[in-house]
Amino acid sequence: MTVFLQQLANGISLGSVYALFALGFTLVFGVLEIINLAHAAVLAVGALLAYTLFTRLGAGLIPALLGAFIGTGLLGIVIDFVAFRPLRIRQASRLASLITSIGIALILVNLAQILWGAEPLSYPPGVVPLRFFTGGGLTVSLLQIITLATTVVLLIGLRLLLTRTKIGMAIRAVAENPATASLLGMPFDRVVMFTFFLSSALGGVAGVLVGMLLQGSVSPFMGNTYGLKGLAAIILGGMGDVTGAVLGGLIMGIGEIMIVQYLNSSYRDGVAFGLLFLVLIIRPTGLLGQRRSREV
């Protein structure tokens, strides 16, 4: 039983990172109805940015997280401007946006390779003090607590943003009904730009957290698995739904840890995707997804 609880705790920790990443996906999907596969590359860039902040500038944890947040946020704005906006102007199909996002991912990964090299990197050991807390048979590291705390803070922040601020309301309005949002005076392009900032910033922070949780995982290619897993998380939880993304992320995280624990570990990815495939076939809207007002 304690093993189960322990792995549950581990799963929640991992799952919260997935949730953060999936949120980024879902925000963009909600507003533009496109799947931005470059998001995974953004995660890698975030992790790498933090690496530089840690090693070159000797930055502490919070500044590094902040740096990654803002840096990748700005990157998100650039991506929208370069890749997605031209397609919106040309009224291209959603598949075209998918393809373009793949292209941007490739470009980002290659640039990251040039700047940081292809070898996997680790954050310097002092970044998060190695401390453990034991209680009730469970051992939890300080790192895991920090990860969970960061995620929770960001989630609360996002929720406050979406419900209490004007721009947050604009994002929700545009996601629901862009024509009406325009009639209420909400500037579409600016809302999209802000959404991309937010989405990429969250992805970047997720990258830093992954880098901290898993030694030797920071590389330009780290986004590959996370890309597909993040996709699985939002499809599971329902596209375009913020709570769904969090739920989906947690399920993915817990599920993955459990599979490693109780089944053959090398099947872990395969089961995740098998599940994804089944969900798509049986219930494409996911657990919490709903019909959108412009779908009809």
Add this chain to the structure above:
Amino acid sequence: MLECDDVSRTFGGLKAVDRVSFTVGEGEIFGLIGPNGAGKTTLFNIITGLLLPTAGRVRFRGNDLNGLGPDDVAARGVARTFQNIRLFREMSALENVIVGQHLRTRASLLDAMVASRAYRVEEARVRVRARELLDLVGLGGRAGELGRHLPYGDQRRLEIARALAMEPRLLLLDEPAAGMNPAETQALMVLISRLRHEMGLTILLIEHDMKLVMGVCDRIAVLNFGKKIADGAPQEVRHDPAVVEAYLGSRTGEARTAPRTAGGEPVLDVEAVSAGYGPVEVLHRVSIRVREGQIVTLVGANGAGKTTLLRTVSGLVKPRAGQIRLRGAAIAGARPDRIVAAGVAHVPEGRQVLARMTVLENLRAGAYQRRDRAVERDLEAMLERFPVLGERRAQVAGTLSGGEQQMLAIARGLMSQPRLLMLDEPSLGLAPIVVERIFEIIQELNARGVPILLVEQNAHLALEVAHWGYVLETGRIVKDGPADRLRGDEAVRRAYLG
């Protein structure tokens, strides 16, 4: 040929089609008319297998069509065109008609691989036939042009040619004359007659253009709110009081307080505006004016361009010609958020509340552009003015009733403290008693000084509350004048019923 027997279709709580029965005999040209949202296209979708009826049966040549998918229905001999034109836009006109013959071709993939004799003969036949059909609809000279490059009227005719390629027994036409000018409509009428005489087709058509309906149909059925309210020869139907009421709306019994003669400075000036979507021109040099303190109403049949005009003013559609001025400032072609900033509030058709947000949030959304501190105070005032909304302030907007949503949409529009309030079909889909209340509110608002541009299908009601009226018919203003004088005017009835 075709029998609809007590056909019904419900969506959630809404009865889109309510126990509709009629028969179409072989070789007949049968028209289906009715106001916007009456259920006509839904009925077409049921007949052609795109939708399942929730009750009733459809019989074609004696056989049940229920439960068959669209491809099977097509195979039985039923062809259709679509309200929104579903051409294969990246194919040429010729290719569209060639692929339309899919059901009449049999060459297998193997035949195609080896270019067998059967294949070659069939390919040649298919091309010849395609050209014949194109000539028949008058597109012979445009065979090589891409679907999306064709002018609108030609696109409609191409869709008909493609449907004919199936060699159907029954042809369903959904608004075939929409967007056509009078000359094209005339040509279409000739074509439809030819189809019946030369090809022995039975034709069922939905149309709003009364000239065409009256000119070409043997019989018509009228739908309103999903129910059939009349059935018979065109001449009888067009004067049937129930039909007139369905289109023009009912008069309420009570006399309303005579509107004070209004007419201050012009608030909105629309000058010779033309606008449209893609290749279609919906508005032709339309000019209207709204003055301070007035309620101006724009009436006309469905498809006349009323909603398009509002959308052109609020910036969702860019005008192709003409100018629009709000208190003198030119706003034509500006971005919607700028136009809102200038003081226009557009309450759209179908209310369009932000269903996932609460009432309170919707109202705040209406005040999005305001930077002053009085927003919260105005919010409270709004909730007091509309107590129904006040009671439900924390309720999710999607769960409100139709009337409540309409009130919310209007209140939301008011939150921006607009200089001009535009209402698009506020009575649509609402019960009469609710409509009464909404129109009372409209009058109250106006009494407080808000100029209102009211677009309504329910012409009688609109002309009762308005000071001035414009009658729009296929994109052109055909009459305007003080509302009380327009009320009994034949021009209005003709604009709807021809």
Add this chain to the structure above:
Amino acid sequence: MTAVLSFYNAYSTLILFSGVAALLALSIYVTLMAGQLSLGNAALATIGGYTAAILTRDHHAPLGLALASGALLATVVAVIIGFPSLRLRGVYLAIATLAFGEVVRVAALNLKITGGALGLVGIPALAGFWHVYGVLAVVAFFFYRLERSRVGRAFAAIREDETAAQAIGIRVTYYKVLAFAIAGFVSGLAGGLSVHFTYVISPAQASFAEAVNILTYAVFGGTATFLGPVVGGIALTVLPEALRFLKEYRLLLNGAILVLVTIYLPQGILTLPLGRWRRARM
């Protein structure tokens, strides 16, 4: 003549790879013809490759039989995947096929019969120029005639507007599955051919990266006609070699191609010269 031969000898793998790339590009093209984006063709090719490899290496089967078996198995799997995917549109279908690809990759990684992470080695060198380009020629001819057939027209109609296609009597379900089946067969063939001149196969061939490559071939070459993917596949295999000095930027170039072509040349590079030719075809 000797110059040609020595050129060939020096670059034989590259030339053969180009042919395989063209085949793979055609396999994604056929589903695109019917309006479906399937990103599972790398996985289907891998299935074909493993099957053929096991047959020739371990059971000494002749090449033709091995290729046919691989292609058939891939076809069957494609149809099984294709059926449920019918309900999915656009992006959802693409993701589902991606997920399928990952499942195949993980399976190959773990099953004993596929040799685990290292894959299979020592596959007999049975495929040469005429095998690869012979198959390519036949398949290309098939596509040439497909585009001019009733089936090809049905595909195009489905791609343009499924509802309208149904209204004309086209059995959309049947044709979508058919497209998947053809894609499976061609991918399976391509996979089977490639292992017989590279001598190895590994699970990495079913990866996301490979699937993206195939997509890039088709997007670059253009999807207006079958020649597009063929040109795209060959060009994008040869170009990186020719631009060897840009090796570090390989991904970046691929990415830039995808972005630029999607935005500015949505019909692929062949639009420019072929614009008028295409209209004359009908």
